[in-house]
Amino acid sequence: MTQDQQPIVVLTGNPNTGKTSLFNELTDQYEYIGNWSGVTVEKKTGMFRRNPGTLVDLPGVYSLNPISRDESVVSRFLLEEPYSTILNIVDGSQLARNLYLTVQLLELDKPLLLAINMIDVAEKQGIQIDYRKLEEKLGVPLVPIVAREGKGTEELEQTLFQFTHESAPDASFSLRYPKLEACIEEIVRMLPDLRVSKRWAAIQYLEGNTEVAQFLHRVADPQHLETGKRKAQEAVSGSVETYIRNIRDAYIDDLLAEVVIRRSPGPSVTGSLDRFLLHPVWNIPVFLGVMYLIFKFTFDWIGGPLSDLLDSRVFVPLAGWMEALLTLIGAAPFIRDLILEGIIPGVGGVLVFVPQIFTLFFFITLLEDSGYMTRIAVIVDRLLEKVGLNGKSIIPMIIGFGCNVPAVMAARTIENPKERMITILITPLMSCSARLPVYTLFAGAFFAEHQATVVFSLYILGILAALVLARLFSATLFRQDDSVFVADIPPYRVPHFKTLWRSTWEKGKGFVYKAGTFIFAGAVVIWLLTYAGPGGIDVDIQDSFLAWIGQSFAFLFIPLGFGTWESAASLMTGFLAKEVVVSTMNIIYATPDLGSLKGLIATRFTPLQAYSFMVFVLFYVPCVATAAVMKHETGSNKWMWFAIAYSFLLAYLLSLLVYQGGRFLFNL
16 A cells, blocks of 8 residues: 555454453554453444554454354455454464464455464463464564553554555465365356455355355355355365364464474462352352452442542532632522532532442452453353353343443344343343442431442342343243353453553543533433423422422332332433432432432431332333433334333332332331
């Protein structure tokens, strides 16, 4: 390509090889990182920091033959989109498995550069790689790196752009498939000019790549193509895919025998930890214990005290400062009331929980970056099999603790369509960070000494309900096909501080952004509904539009213990975003700070009513954003409305059970 053209570089690799870490190092864009498979579920694009050009991060795949929705993105992009160079990242400690994809990429006959990542892990495992010899054998440039620490990435980018702007070298890689060569040549002759090698397209077609097959059927005669495929099956007397795989595996084994020396590794920290953490008897109790400790840090030891400090030192005096400022500038009474009674209570009532949100995200990021998150999938796989899912479903569920929107999208990594659909339907039952302000408000008001335990019980309740419903859905709505769970378990790693901080910030900043935009607008609308009523403006709140709306369906919640219009109105606005429940209560009760709201809530609810309310908030209807992404991911309004309906019914039944059961047990 010429110097004035900006290159488009495609970043490819197996799951969990550090693609997203490398993407973040090379571009001006930060993407979510997790030391486990399935982080990238669609292509992401960023501009290089130091050079003009675009880097496209494709989902991690083990092969170009797609078996899930996110993997199909890769073959489709390589077939149909323009790009100048492929940057293939390979895990140096797992060369045999990773090079299978590399061989397929080399067959594309496109400029390719190899980045050998995790060389530090390989060295600890006693793996010594002759990089220059490997580069010579494959016929492509190669740079060893440690992406998560940024080591070697500048050299990689320099090599990449030098290579990209040079004339593409003549193809030097060609793997032969003796029994199939005649069939491959026959299919090649049928094909028109393509963006990729026609030989590669023919090989992918013969091994059953559905994306390639659909594409080739549009540009060539499908009957002739199928005839070529039948001839190939006759030539190998069996599975063409197995034959091709065996040829590639044999090539990789011979290659590694020449370029890799294995020495006896030192004591394995990963092995020692796994003997304890993955023990068949106490692995789940250990996992629950880890999660409980996270909640103790979030509510009792770090996040809770910091929230109280933020409330007392910032938001309590803020109202006084703002009132003085508005008086000084002679603001109109309407503007004065809007700011002091609407915006500050509505937005401040949510922002006060930022320390707890960030504390929770910090520890979840710690689990992800350390390598423990993938092991959780392995731990729960057997349990999930009993309810019609597999271990991969736990990943979207855990992401749901942060936000249900990316969690639903993460279900794309599940290959089995039925398991993917069930996972999408149950993932919104996970307690996202938006529900956390509601839990903190009520748990702090009624269970101050046991906040972590009470909130932890809600998270466990959400998981248990999801498992029961998964079993119900798999037995009634869907007939489950057999599926296989394969997990790529990375070694444990000491979390990198830069990654830890950036990932925590990226997760938490959405909460702050929502408070400054969506919740700000919601606070204004909610206050206006309390300011005006059927009788005019500046009415008593009991005569306002908000009270009128709440009273119209408050009777529904009487059996649940919170049949007041204030509760009903708060739940209604919570459909927009669960944090708005707290904003609405702050505006309705006209409280200046979190402490005052807790004190007032304690006079309007009993502990049993408070827990019933939290259970309802846990389950009732996904927020608007989650409902929209469910519609997109399922491709149907039907499943979105089904999720809304069943979650409301579930919330109602469980809250009814909690409240009425509690009254019966405690003679209330």
